[in-house]
Amino acid sequence: MGAADGKFTYDVAIVGAGVVGAAIARELSTYELRTVVLEAGHDVGTGTSKANTAIRHTGFDAKPGSLEATLLKRAYPLLGDYAARAGIPLETPGALLVAWSPEQLARIDALRLQAKVNGCDDVHAVSAEALYAAEPKLGPGALGGLAVPGEGIVCPFTMPLAFATEAVINGVRLELDTAVESIEPDAGAYELVTSRGRVRARWVVNAAGLSSDLVDRMMGHERFTIHPRRGQLIVFDKLASPLVSSILLPVPTPVSKGVLIAPTVFGNVLLGPTAEDLDDRTGTQTTREGLDDLLAKGRTILPALVDEEVTATYAGLRAATEYADYQIHCDAAQRYVCVGGIRSTGLSAAMGIAAHVVDLLQDAGVVLRHAAGHREVRMRPVGESQQRPFRDNDAIASRPEYGEILCFCERVTRGEVLDALAGPLPARSTDGLRRRTRAGLGRCQGFYCSATISALLHDRREPPTAQSRDADDLVASQVPRNR
Amino acid sequence: MTTPAHRAHWAGRVRQVDALIVGGGPAGLAASLMLRSAGVHVALIERERSLGGIPRHSRHTGYGLRDLHRVLSGPSYAAHYAALAEQAGVEIHLTTTATDWSAEGHLVTTSPSGRVQWAAKAVLLATGCRERPRSARLVPGDRPAGVLTTGTLQQLADLFHLPIGERAVVVGAEHVSFSAVHTLLTHGVAVAAMVTDQPASQSYTLLRALACGRHRLPLHVDTDVVAILGSERVRGVELEDRRSHARWSVPCDTVVFTGAWVPDYELARTSPVAMSGPHPRVDQWLRTARPGLFAAGNLVHAAEPADVCALGGRQAARSIVQYLTHGEWPERGVELVASDPFMWTHPSQLTSTLERPTRGRLLTRVRHFLGPGVIELVQSDRVLHAVRRPRLVPNRSISIALPASLRVDLTAGPVELRWRQAR
Known part of the structure; x- marks a missing residue:
């Protein structure tokens, strides 16, 4: 041991x-x-x-x-x-920092200079027209802002x-x-x-x-x-993704970067976070007030977003x-x-x-x-x-389990689930499996697949810990390297 | 290793069929049977490993009344249709998921035998519906294990025989909620409470009496779930009385969210076709806005009983045969819109004054209890049809028999479904 x-x-x-x-x-x-x-x-x-x-x-x-x-x-x-x-x-879609009031607009130039000092030379001011041209679904009242091409x-x-x-x-x-x-x-x-x-x-x-x-x-x-600072977030359905292409940032305050809207690498749209100072280091609950506050802010920034179906809500604590x-x-x-x-x-x-x-x-x-x-x-x-297995004919040809979709919302195949249950750092719980494959993290939140996946996990309950398996076993490809 | 020739073979697989049916539940299966008997070359794809859809894991009885004229349990009903489809020689592809539309407008599927583009003359979407999960209902609190929907519960219990928990709270008090209660009790899970935000149960009095009476099941009406408690596993829910705002908690290790149906509209929305609320907009003959694309079952009315879906599937099949024979698609029609308190209507488009929808009925739902009053179909201030109803119950099917001919003006504005409360 x-x-x-x-x-x-x-x-x-x-x-x-x-x-x-x-x-x-x-x-x-x-x-x-x-x-x-x-x-x-x-x-x-x-x-x-x-x-x-x-x-x-x-x-x-x-x-x-x-x-x-x-x-x-x-x-x-x-x-x-x-x-x-x-x-x-x-991905690097870039960010647009949007000023919604004259006071915020007045801070834009200082932020641009700050960016320059921080070595972000490509940060530049954008007009309201340019904002709406880039993000046509942006709510009314944007006065101008900054483009931050490197944000991802x-x-x-x-x-x-x-x-x-x-x-x-x-x-x-x-x-x-x-x-x-x-x-x-x-x-x-x-x-x-x-x-x-x-x-x-x-x-x-x-x-x-x-x-x-x-x-x-x-x-x-x-x-x-x-002093844990809680951030609650709402993840919207993938069908909301055409509504926004860049990260929409607010003008930051000294306390928080504020509530943003961003695409995710999975094709969802994210709204959040809140900033709540807590004493509880385990206080990752979402709250009615927090979610309502986010929806109200979301309605200002991107009104069409809040009419879309919500896929998930969660909360994390900043250290x-x-x-x-x-x-x-x-x-x-x-x-x-x-x-x-x-x-x-x-x-x-x-x-x-x-x-x-x-x-x-x-x-x-x-x-x-x-x-x-x-x-x-x-x-x-x-x-x-990325080239996901369900779209990859070669992968399916080499292993038909990559063609059997178990999680229909996120198109996670049986092959991927089996992979995640093995390897040097196998999933040991449903949550671990979700983080490795996204199975069950889609819009139905497991209505269709969670029973199938629980059964698979049940069959492989408590796999051995970290290195007791051969590390070569199931890591997709390892490039040996000599220094 | 794959050779270039091999790769080309895989990338180039296109299948030609007359009709492609997406979804092997009651609507898709009933449609496939009728198309097959009309001699149409039909393929049916189903993403699960077996046919039958939701009834497969819904053990209670009451299936098959309107379509098969007998009463079966959910699994028997599903097995019956699956057997008929196989006997009829329907080309069935299991474990086959439609994922995209190709640039040519073909549906693309993934299965263990690879990717296929379906060059179909007609496509029927019969993808069904699902229950809205806790997250989409924005129920706050912790995010522990043990939070389910009826669908997940019934699959866990009846298909996989996995342990559920010991004490459950059921959110909802409509038919499906009582189905969840039935599943829980059969599997030895105590039901601590049922909770509904409505002022009364929305299911049949008998069902309610059976569940709540025999098992002394408390039903909390006008009550919201305001938080889920528990770090790893659920340890309770916090409830709030909508009238007094009093809060209390109920200990439990399982929470089942029931009902609040969401149609599985992804393929319709990415097609894309015009939508009517959450459903793809369809006319009496289940035609969408895109020529050759049909939709039926709970994708267009989430959620009606399986037999209503099957009858809709047959209607779609007749419509597909018409289309394959004559190639006609209606150029114009008027939209049928639901105005508050109605949530949606089916059909949601009228393309002819003579043709009637499935069973000659218009389907709809209301948001809250109403009555007595009159349901009206109104076009440009002209009442086309009116029916008196003593009471309308939310989360329950409301169907309105339409006259043989509606005096709809197909060149005028939308027809509105309205409610007029009696004084």
């Missing part, structure tokens, strides 16, 4: 397998390091990473000079390249899964259902006491998201407190703190890196954060040697812009 074995000493223990922890794990897996990831949840990416706007930010409106601005800029090309290699659905959309589920899968096939140990309860110093290393036993590691990297302040306290610090910027600190003497307070740009910045953490480790004296034979990962296509 990896988690229970107190004898073995890992070089690095990463606490948390959200998109940030998984990105760090992937980055570390390229080096000769023995790394373990301890995740309290049942799967990777089950906290903030799975419930957000799925926007890939350029950082055009970030506070200039902040670590957030720097890491967003650093992450942008890294994520673009990686998504293309790993098959993560990512990404699959928030595939991203942490890709990072974690690549980490696992390159030797990183992933322990799920493993909550860190306390951390004890022990002769040049740490003993992490978890819900499943003790883990020993020399370095601790805290990527615990909504619990990052608690883990920071376990390490003896008192630097920041997480906000009392500070405006990320809380990334490296204590070399303590062998500890804190990666906390990644409030709302975690998906976009994850790869930049991971690269930054590697720099911090290197500066702190950790010897990093590239591992030979690092293998990349190729995720199965789940995005609308």
Whole structure:
């Protein structure tokens, strides 16, 4: 048992397998390091990473000079390249930031200058006429705005899964259902006491998201407190997708980026998020007030949208703190890196954060040697812009199960479901299966397929955990690579 | 590995048929039988592994009255039609899903044997309907496991024999809600409560008495589900009385959302054809706005009983035979529109003054309890037809027998379905 074995000493223990922890794990897996990831949840990416706007930010409106601005800029090309290699659905429809009042219009030029300082030189002002030409269904009253061509959309589920899968096939140990309860110093290393036993590691990297302040306290610090900020979102039917082609942003306030409307990589339309400060770190409920507020805002921005059928509603918590910027600190003497307070740009910045953490480790004296034979990962296509198996005659010819559609709304085939139930990081629940394949996430929300899929999952209940299967087994294609 | 020749073979598969039927439920099967007996080359595609549609997993009795003139259970009814279609030699393709329309306007399907473009002279959409899930009803709260629709419940219980839960709350009090109660009780799940936002049950008194009386099932009327509680699994629902706004919670591990039918209109909307509310707009002969494209069953009236769907399927088949023989498509017609409190009408277009719809009846639904009063068909302030009704019940079929000839002016504006409350 990896988690229970107190004898073995890992070089690095990463606490948390959200998109940030998984990105760090992937980055570390390229080096000769023995790394373990301890995740309290049942799967990777089950906290903030799975419930957000799925926007890939350029950082055009970030506070200039902040670590957030720097890491967003650093992450942008890294994520673009990686998504293309790993098959993560990512599109760049661009954003239109719309001013609805003279006060908002007056701020447009300052935002354009801010974008320039942040290195987004392609951001430019657009007239009301140009807005309506680009988005004819935009509600009346838009006065003008900004075009932000680099803003994009990404699959928030595939991203942490890709990072974690690549980490696992390159030797990183992933322990799920493993909550860190306390951390004890022990002769040049740490003993992490978890819900499943003790883990020993020399370095601790805290990527615990909504619990990052608690883990920071376990390490003896008192630097920041997480103040969860809830965001509720509404996903509209795919038949609504012709209504909008770019991301429609409001003029941001100091508190929030505001309620936006965006296409998703699956072909839906997203409306949200709300911004509600909570004390409860588990408060992911949607509320009547929140949904009503979103519908009212949606009716202003894109009136035809709210007449379409709703596919799903959800809510996530942003790991906000009392500070405006990320809380990334490296204590070399303590062998500890804190990666906390990644409030709302975690998906976009994850790869930049991971690269930054590697720099911090290197500066702190950790010897990093590239591992030979690092293998990349190729995720199965789940995005609308990708070649999905149900449309792929060659795939069906090679395996007829790719022609048997189980989830009719999202066109998920039996082959894809079986794939997701196997592999280095198999789905272990209906939710895990949804995040890997989208089965049951469509407009009928499982009216037709959830029974069939429950039965399939029931047959394969409790598959073995992470690496006990041959990693080669079912990853679609892995490009062996020597450095 | 696939060779280029192999690839070309796969990409180039086009099938020629006279009529293609999309959907192997009651409407599609009944249509296929009639087309076959008229000698039409017909293919039927069904996305599931077996024929029959919704009745397959609806165990209660009462199926087949109007079309087969006998009473069967849902699964027997489905099996009966499936057997007839097979005996009649209908070309049936199971596990075959229509996904797109090609640039040529052909329907494209995916199945384990690959992608096929169907070059059909006539296409009948009989894709049915489904219940609106919790998310689309915007019911707030947690998102735990254990939140179902009747459809999912019945498939889990009756097709896959999987465990459901121990204590359920049923949302809705119409016929299908009682069908859900029946399924739950048969599978040993206690029903903690039924909840409806309407002021009374919308099902037959007898059904209600049976379910609520024998099992002491509390029915909360004028009540909304305002939150679902529970992190992993449902642990209760929060209810609110619409009149007093009093709130209370009911512990349960399962919530079944029933009714609130949504037609499966994706292929109609992507075709695209004109819509009438949630349904593709069709005339008395189930013709859409696009020549050669027909729609029948609960895709055009969500949701009527299976036998009404089957009779609609037969009507569509007669219409398809006419079209294949004469190639005529009506150029003009007047729209038939539902005005509040009516939700929709079927048919939703009138293209002739003489031809009557299926069973000579117009179908509709209302949003809330009404009556007594008069249902009127009005065109340009002229009352074409009027029927008195003592009471209209929401979520229940309302059918109006039409006279042999409606004095509709096919060159004038739309015909409106209106309600006039008696004083």
